[in-house]
Structures are given as structure tokens and as C-alpha cells.
Amino acid sequence: MTRRRPSAEPPASVRRSGTESEASSPSAQPHVPVLLDEVVATLSTDGGLAVDGTFGAGGYTRALLDRDPALQVVAIDRDPTAIAAGQSLVAASRGRLRLIPGRFGNLDTLLAEAGVGQADQVVLDIGVSSMQLDVPERGFSFRNDGPLDMRMGGDGPSAADIVNESDETVLADIIYHYGEERRSRAVARAIHEARRRGRIETTAQLAELVAGVVRAEPGSHIHPATRTFQGLRIAVNDELGELVRALHAAERVLRPGGRLAVVTFHSLEDRIVKQFFAARSGRSAQGSRHLPGAPAEVVRSFNLVTKGPVLPGEAETARNPRARSAKLRAAERTESDVPEPLAALTALASLPEAARGGHRR
Template sequence: MSAAAAAMSPPHVPVLLGPVLEALAPVAGGVFLDGTFGAGGYTRALLDAGARRVIAIDRDPTAIRAGQRLMAETGGRLTLVEGTFGALDAIAAAEGVSGLDGVVLDIGVSSMQLDQAARGFSYLRDGPLDMRMGDEGPTAADIVNRAPEGQIADILYGFGEERASRRIARAIVAARAEAPIERTARLAGIVAGCLPRPKPGQPHAATRSFQALRIAVNDELGELVRALAAAERALVPGGRLAVVTFHSLEDRIVKRYLAAASGRTGQGSRHAPARELAPPRFERPAKAVEPDAAELAANPRARSARLRAARRTAAATVPLAPGDLGLPEAPTAAALFGGRGS
């Protein structure tokens, strides 16, 4: 889809929009940041709810180009920035904002990216094996054609929780010896050939493998950790954070981060003394929110979505080691190849 076509398409309604707005509680005069602009659904809703200004970030230049029309319509209330949300505090500061009243993050691949075969995200649409959310760095084709078998297996298991990871990695290495794997359909066929045929209603056999490669290509989990820390630094006391995730790896990281930042870990027990804890940087987060039946009927892609939200306190920020959050021990494309693509 061209930028012009995207701009003319009907507004995209993101998942859990009502609960996200309730969690962020946008008020007139507030400054909010949408870390994943996409088609502008959260951004438009924040502006409509009275936010004085929204800074919206996306690493996909196509999304930034498509958002120019909305930016022009808002009379200076919207700023679009091409970048990664892991640097959201630096981006806000560069835009002259010293503190944010709210941050929303919608983690993972967008519907627009899945629907464009040329982006290479979908096992259902044949296209080049790319999977980059931006336009720089190694691709999924680099991983499957250049990475050692063991590292491919680690990626599939760590980022996709694929139990047949070693069998699939062996099949990938055997297939690439015959000819480079350059198309999504061929990779999907290789993966499907290693697994039992899914029963009706079950996900496609390649679902976990494609997820794993996409996460490795874009360093999605590392970027999520950086974004949570950046939001903690950027939010004013009373500022609100809302994070929408789509699979267990993402949700686990957000849950553990907020638990640690709100003082819900380290209390000790009758068998071990409690550690001295730093003051909580977030108020105790509410329980996760999932889509209701009406939203699932209207948008089946929302079925795995989960929202976690919390409100910032006035406590000083405290760095949290990524190892404390349960990040999988698997290499990213950047770790394997640096910034070099094929």
C-alpha cells in the first residue's frame, strides 16, 4: 500500500482502545506520547479526548509518511518522529518536552505490515523474506541463510517458544544448501514440513517460527525493555503508562518490570529476611485487561492482546538489569551480523 493510499483508508481502530484511554485518562493540556503510531488510532483518540499535544513515534517510514495528513489536520498538536520507542525519553526531550503525562506502547507487528506481502511478515502471503519494521539492518533471509544451525534453533526456541526448533533449524540448513531461502512461502513450507498438520482452529504451523524471526530481526524484546525504562524516566509524577502486548514473552517482561518498579518483588518471607527496597516508581498496577466478546467478534486479531497499565510516582528512577526480566537467551539479527544486511 502506498503512503497516499494508506492516508485515504478508513481510520484504523487499535485493540483495547477504550481501556487504553481509560488507563491514560487524557486531560486537556496534557502531553502524551504514542510509541507505535501505526495507522494513528491511539494518537487520534488521544487528540480527540483533549490532549494538548501528542508526540508519535514509528520506526516504519511508511507509517510516518502516511501520517502526514493527520499531522496537517491537527494544527500543530501532533508531532511525528521516525525512530524507535526505546529512545522515547530522548525523542520527547528533543521536541522540547521535559515530562510526559502519558505513554502508550502497542508492541509487535501492525496489521498494516502483516497485510503487505512485500514486507515479508506473513506466512499466508508470499513475499520477500524481510520482516524489518524499518528499512535498515539484517533481514530474516540473512538469519535463515547465514546463521549457524544452533543459533537458528536458539532463535526459534527463545523467541518463538517452538519446541521443534532443532528439527526446523536442521531442515532450514538442508534447504538453503540447495538454494537460498528468499521467500516467505518457501520458509513456511519448510517449517510446516517439520510439524504435524494443525487441527481446525489451531494456528498455522509456521506461526511461532515467523514470530521468532521477526522478533530477532527487530530486537523487539530488547526494545521493549528500553522503552519501559525510557517511559519511567520521561513520565511526570502521576503520569500514566499503558502497554498492549500480543504474546506471553512480551507480557511477561511488562508484568515483571511493573512488579519490580512498584515494589511487588523482594518483600521476603518467613524463611528469608526482606531486602531493603527502593521507593516504588509506579503505583501498584491493576490486573491485566483483555478484549471483551464484542471486540473479539469485530477483530479476531485482538484475541491475544493484553493491556497492563500503571501510574508513575515521584520516586527517582532505578536502572533495572534486563536479566531480571526473563529475556530469552537467543541472539538478535544485529548481534549476529551487526548492521549489515545481505
């Protein structure tokens, strides 16, 4: 499999898992599964059971079903709209597809509840889908005004709740650590001042507020609010925590020889997947700056299938600009017992302790 490297890191605006900006097409785009051929080729085991932990529009599930008539698939999604839309594919599969509502971080528990013991393949496509971005009522995007929501599953605190009720320091940490916005403190301060005059309820309100304190980069089409929206969305849905839990859950359910393929869309996600595979394959046995406590002797529960990230080629990025920053990493389960979860990965996915506790530092 050939790895393709783009000439430069793409802006966050065209990343599927980031929030879009003017670099994306102004019209709604159908969800297109990224690195589809590469994912299907990587999950090379025949027959058995595959788990699509992030069903979305069903692109990977459909491709896996089409590839192997003997394959059974269990697909999971926390978004009720995705579950409803996927019923036609369930019907067309003639009993080969089960679609389960839930969080992919709980995939081992969900499989057990469905009477499934082990799996032969697991695929995870991390982040927000085009279907969510392109519906103003979902509140993920500032391209069209809508309620400041961002909840993938429709439950729990919304982005408006976080924006209007969080401590200023907590807001700054969310925007800085999850959105990688250098002006996070200025943004949090502006939000704190604005909400004294009334609640911030819409995406347009927040985008305009952020644009007042974050300058657009010269020659860039990235909206100044892009990183702030990304940070809030990750916090609302605990996306990095879900990813860490899903990696460990997949490790528990995969049979020896089973494969795990993960597609990520920005550095925060990819760092977690990279470090997980490095630790579980023994490549980080001497520790690293991200996993400083890694022991010298580790249980190798995975062997790497991709030695580095597999990237989309020029033809795919031309067809689908949101694929530009995608990275595929994959590994194969060994016969080793499941080691203890990696606490350092949870730290990578978390805010500083002061922010998690809601206290000022």
C-alpha cells in the same frame, strides 16, 4: 474498569504480535487499535503531553487528540510508511501532533531532541501491525508469498539474512525462545540442509520448509510455520529488547502522576511488562523466578493502575479477531527518583549467551 477473561488462551495465529495463519481473514484487514476505550480511560490525566510510542495507523493518537482539545501528542514510529501515512493527521491536528521517526525504545532521547522534557502520558502498543502483516512485500506473512524481509524500519539484517547466514544452533534458539516452537531444532536442521541447495528468499519457501517438519495440530487452523515466523520477526526487530528499553525510557520521562499504558499480544511481551510493573511497584520485592535477584527493598517508581491485565470483551474480539490475546497493563509514576535499569528484564528479552555470540553450545 471490568476485566474480562476469555474462556481459553487463543492461538498464536490470531494475535496481533504473532504471525497470522488461516484463522485470520484471508483478505487484508485495516489496522484496528485494540482496547482503545480502555487505553483512553486509563490515561486519565487531562491536558499536558502524551507520547504514543508506537504510532502505526494512528488509532490511539487520534483518540487521545479527540478526547482532549488541550492535549499535545508526540508520536513515534520506526516504520517510514507509517510516518508518511500519518502526515494527514499531523496536518489535521493544527499543531497539536508531532510525528517523529525512530524506535520507541529511544523515546526519551527522541523527546529530548524534540525539545520535550517530560510527559504526562505514554502508551505503547507492542508488536506488528495489520498494515505490515497484510502487505506481502514486507515479508511478515506467509499468507501471500513475498520476500523474506520482516524489517519494520527497513534497515539492518532481514529475516532472509538470519535464515541463510546464522549458525544452526542460533537459528534453533531464535525459533525456540522467541517463537516458542517445540520443534525448533528440527526446523533449524531443515533450514540448514535446505540452504545448502540455495538461499531461502521468500516467505512461501520458508513456510513450506517448516510445514515439512512441524505437524499441524489436529483440529487447529494454525499454520505449522506460525511460531517460526514469530520468532524470526522478533529477532529481526529486537522487539523484546525494544520493549525493555521503552519501559525504562517511559519511566524516565513521565512526570509524577503521569501514566504508562502498555498493550501486549503474547506471553513473551506480557511477562516483561508484568515483571517491570511488579518490580517498580514493590510487588516483587522478595524476588521471583523471572526476577530472581530482586532486592528486598526497592524504589517504588510506579503505583499499579490495573491490578491485573485488562482484556478485550467478547464484542471487541468478535469485531477484531486479532484482539483476542491482547492485554492492557498500566501504572502511575510516583515522585520517587528513577532507579537503576532492571538487568533481569534484559535477560528475559535475550537469547542464551551462546546464541547471542553465534557459537555452538
